[in-house]
Amino acid sequence: MDSLIFDLDGTIWDPIDTVLHAWNSCIRRHDRIKGELTRGDLEKTMGLQMPDICRKLFPDLSEDQRRYVISEFILSEKGWIEKQGGNLYPDVENVLIKLSKKYNLLIVSNCQDGYIESFYQFHNLDKYFIDYENPGRTGLSKGENIQLIMRRNNLSSPVYIGDTSGDLNAARYAGIPFVYATYGFGEVTEYDYVIKEFKDLLNLF
Known part of the structure; x- marks a missing residue:
């Protein structure tokens, strides 16, 4: 094994x-969206690409309306993450x-362009990774x-590490092995390796 690719x-x-x-903060400006989102709403969309997330959360909006909402979400999200980051495990x-x-450490996430960069900027972890990719840049799965x-x-x-x-x-x-992080948002029944905490990677590899 020569590298670890992370979700x-x-x-x-x-x-x-x-x-x-x-x-x-964006939803409050939209009359067509009734009610704010909860943490539970977002937890159910983890791992999806942004268009799929918006279809799931806002089924009553048209595709044009969703595209407009997505563009607002991306800009707002980028600013908030750059200012306060997230909760590192x-x-x-x-x-x-x-x-x-x-x-070699790398990141491949189903996020929009600029999201990983904002993560790097706040938490200053880019020095540990040699590369990253996402569908916001490539349009790929x-x-x-x-x-x-x-x-x-x-x-x-x-190997790929995800949840x-x-x-x-x-x-x-x-065509690569999968390491299941059980502490994350999903439930997976098939995997090659499993970790219950992030630090378990040190014992695994």
């Missing part, structure tokens, strides 16, 4: 409280320091982005 939400951090503030930076000395980042960095034997069935499917699509 972001539910694997490295929990951003929901920050994202919730950002999105609800325990021991994340200490574990990344140790892992980065042995392996998570599995395709994993393959893309593997080719771009000449990775021969990576949802979508992460499992992406790893299977890319």
Whole structure:
């Protein structure tokens, strides 16, 4: 094994409280959206791409209205994350320091363009990762982005670490082992390895 590719939400951090503030600040300006979102609403969408999230949360809006809402959400979310970040899981930076000395570390997340950059900016963790990718930049699925980042960095034997069935499917699509982070947002019944805390990666690898 030469590298570890990470999902972001539910694997490295929990951003929901920050994202919730950002999105609800936009929702208050829209008469067509009845009621603000709750943490539970967002937890149910973790792992989905933004268009799918908006279809799930706002089924009564037209596609044009959803596109407009998405553009507002992205701008608001980016600003909030840059100012207050999210909740890193325990021991994340200490574990990344140790892992980065042995392996190439990368991120592939189903987020919009600018989201990972905002995460890096607030938490100053970019120095541990050699590359990252997302559908906001490429328009590709998570599995395709994993393959893309593997080719771009000449990775021969990576694993993918995530917390949802979508992460499992992406790893299977890319043909690499999947590490299930049970502390995240999803429930997965099939995996190659499992961790109950982020620091378990040190014992696993």
